[in-house]
Amino acid sequence: MSAALRPTLEQGIATLGLELSAAQVDLLMQFLALLQKWNKVYNLTAVRDPQEMLTHHLLDSLAAVAPLQRHVRGLPRAEGALVPLLDVGSGGGLPGVVFAICCPEVDVSCVDTVAKKAAFIQQAAASLRLRNLHGIHARVESLTGPYAVVSCRAFASLPDFTSWSRPALAADGIWFAMKGKHPAEEIAALPADVHVFHVEQLQVPALDAERCIVWMRQA
Numbered sequence: 001m002s003a004a005l006r007p008t009l010e011q012g013i014a015t016l017g018l019e020l021s022a023a024q025v026d027l028l029m030q031f032l033a034l035l036q037k038w039n040k041v042y043n044l045t046a047v048r049d050p051q052e053m054l055t056h057h058l059l060d061s062l063a064a065v066a067p068l069q070r071h072v073r074g075l076p077r078a079e080g081a082l083v084p085l086l087d088v089g090s091g092g093g094l095p096g097v098v099f100a101i102c103c104p105e106v107d108v109s110c111v112d113t114v115a116k117k118a119a120f121i122q123q124a125a126a127s128l129r130l131r132n133l134h135g136i137h138a139r140v141e142s143l144t145g146p147y148a149v150v151s152c153r154a155f156a157s158l159p160d161f162t163s164w165s166r167p168a169l170a171a172d173g174i175w176f177a178m179k180g181k182h183p184a185e186e187i188a189a190l191p192a193d194v195h196v197f198h199v200e201q202l203q204v205p206a207l208d209a210e211r212c213i214v215w216m217r218q219a
């Protein structure tokens with residue numbers, strides 16, 4: 001059934017200007033199928049309609065891929081070394097699994113307090129053969145890094161996200177928070193030692209909604 005959604009996915013990828021191989025598109029479709037299958041058992045996301053899963057989850061996460069790639073490709077790193085990224089409160093793997101599929105140069109750890117969600121990520125890593133994807137069952141507050149990038153989507157307020165994940169962030173790392181409309185009040189509530197250096201507007205294909213990435217670093 002989800003094969004019928006492939007043209008919409010491919011159209012979205014083209015609109016976003018992403019250069020993904022046919023194998024990566026296959027993996028995104030397989031991930032969508034896994035999410036649909038295991039959502040019935042594990043209750044991974046409230047979104048149940050496959051078309052809506054594609055637009056609200058996959059395309060929404062894909063909209064953040066080019067900004068992430070731009071950042072990661074600008075980082076100095078030894079040849080073959082992967083950039084460690086922690087996706088906080090990843091739930092059913094959004095955006096973490098999408099990042100692992102689209103950015104092989106990034107090593108993605110998805111942390112969630114709910115055991116079955118972390119187990120789903122481990123299962124997805126095994127069945128999609130993604131060696132750069134890991135599920136961690138923990139509270140983010142208990143993790144230490146260092147991660148060069150700490151991301152989240154639909155997780156918590158910016159003050160909570162940054163204070164809970166600060167021990168996991170590398171000294172020169174960045175926070176990458178996916179948000180709806182510009183979160184001016186949350187930004188105003190951040191402590192002085194968290195510096196917002198960019199709020200980047202995103203356009204999600206086939207979704208008429210406001211989206212942005214709040215880029216932050218330790219001041």
Ligand SMILES: C[S@@+](CC[C@H](N)C(=O)[O-])C[C@H]1O[C@@H](n2cnc3c(N)ncnc32)[C@H](O)[C@@H]1O
Nearest residue numbers: 089090091094111112113114139140153154155
């Ligand atoms: C609203 S869901 C968002 C899931 C996913 N990021 C998405 O965009 O669909 C928030 C997730 O954060 C997890 N969570 C809440 N508090 C957490 C904590 N302190 N550490 C790690 N995960 C947490 C929840 O279990 C839940 O799966």
